[in-house]
Amino acid sequence: MSTDRFTEILNYLAAMSRDVGEFRQEFRQHRQEFLDSRQEFQQHRQEFLEFRQETQQESRLLRQEFGQFRLEFGQFRIETGERFTKLEREVKQTTRRLDRIESVLLVGRADIDELQERVTALEEKQA
Numbered sequence: 001m002s003t004d005r006f007t008e009i010l011n012y013l014a015a016m017s018r019d020v021g022e023f024r025q026e027f028r029q030h031r032q033e034f035l036d037s038r039q040e041f042q043q044h045r046q047e048f049l050e051f052r053q054e055t056q057q058e059s060r061l062l063r064q065e066f067g068q069f070r071l072e073f074g075q076f077r078i079e080t081g082e083r084f085t086k087l088e089r090e091v092k093q094t095t096r097r098l099d100r101i102e103s104v105l106l107v108g109r110a111d112i113d114e115l116q117e118r119v120t121a122l123e124e125k126q127a
Helices: 003-072 076-125
Strands: none
Touching: 003 076
16 A cells, blocks of 8 residues: 555544544533533423422412302402412413423433434444
């Protein structure tokens, strides 16, 4: 094999090595961003679950407390019903928003898994 051909092959391998190194660095960065966003999502979801639990408990208590007044005061009954409807609507909206965020994060996680498989395959080819 000629020296020029050997040098050309070495240059090609060096370029591939640099490209793989850049890809791995970019992958690490995206993975870290994903992990950060996932942790943030989990934090928000935990806060939401706590909020929802508190809201449900408060809602049950309010229903018990105001249930007696509903029998006595017709107008008060209407206002209380509107409050519960509004509260339920807000909880449903928050749940839908969190579900959307979760779906986006799941897609991101699938992309990261695919990239990890590619990196593994490239590393196996190099070995």
